[in-house]
Amino acid sequence: MGRVITLGIDPGIAMCGYGVVELTGTKLRLLDAGTVRTPANQTDAARLQAMHGALRQLIAEHRPGRIGIERLFFQRNVQTAMTVGQARGVALLAAAEAAVAIDEPTPNEVKQAVCGNGAADKTQVATMVQRLLGVSLAGVPDDATDALAIAIGCAYRAAAEPTAAIG
Numbered sequence: 687m688g689r690v691i692t693l694g695i696d697p698g699i700a701m702c703g704y705g706v707v708e709l710t711g712t713k714l715r716l717l718d719a720g721t722v723r724t725p726a727n728q729t730d731a732a733r734l735q736a737m738h739g740a741l742r743q744l745i746a747e748h749r750p751g752r753i754g755i756e757r758l759f760f761q762r763n764v765q766t767a768m769t770v771g772q773a774r775g776v777a778l779l780a781a782a783e784a785a786v787a788i789d790e791p792t793p794n795e796v797k798q799a800v801c802g803n804g805a806a807d808k809t810q811v812a813t814m815v816q817r818l819l820g821v822s823l824a825g826v827p828d829d830a831t832d833a834l835a836i837a838i839g840c841a842y843r844a845a846a847e848p849t850a851a852i853g
Contacts, residue, residue, distance in 0.1 A: 690844045691717065693750040693786075694837030695741070696829045697758075697773035699733050700724060703829025704741075706748045707819070709841040716819045717748060719830040730769070734776050741780040753781040754789040754840030756796065756832070789840040796832075799839030811835050 689710045696703035701724075706717040722740040724733035745753070755777045758770055781788045794804035801814045812831045816823050818838055823831050 688845075690752065690841050691748060691750045692752045692754060692837040692841040692844065693744060693748060694754045694756075694833040694835065694840060695777045696756050696832040696836060697770055697777050698829060699730065699737070699769040699773045700726065701827070701829050702737055702741075702773055702777070703827065703831070703833035704744055705830055705834030705837045706744070706750065707834065707837045707841055709838075709845055714818050714820075714838060714841070716821050716834070718744075719823075719826060719834050721827050721829050730772065734772055737773060738776045738780055741777055742783070745780060745784045745786065750786055752787045752789060752840055752844045753777075753784075754791060754796075754836040755781065756836050757790045757792045787844075789843065791836060791839055796835050796839045799842055800835045808832075 689708060691706065691708050694705045702722040704722065705719040708715045708717055722737050724736050755774060758767060758774060778788065797806040797811055798804040800818070801810050808828065812823060815831055815834050815838065819834070
């Protein structure tokens, strides 16, 4: 079985989580995780531009074979949904510019892939991400942990069906 490097993105305009994993055979390895934060006192356009630049830099640095960008599933607050949608668009653009395969899983698909249960809560997802990667994620922001879950789910899918994309 080959080696797959996957970048997972949990989009948001104030804080965009990212996680990069490598799957070789059945062994997962954490390569990078964190958040891209943008200042609230900037315009949305400036924040999106900064996020785009940071995502392009991550893609150039890690050269993923696949990028998972969480699909907006449901949002109670319309304003939040709009800004998350804008951040998702920037992430999709950065991935498309790099000509990288894109997966767009829903939160439930990510939970199902990582925990075996599409209704798993955030604590269960974080616990499974730690177990699967064999690392402690203490102090890691939730957005980065969520992005790692996205990356792991997409890596498994890519390994099982190299030509398929979830979402």
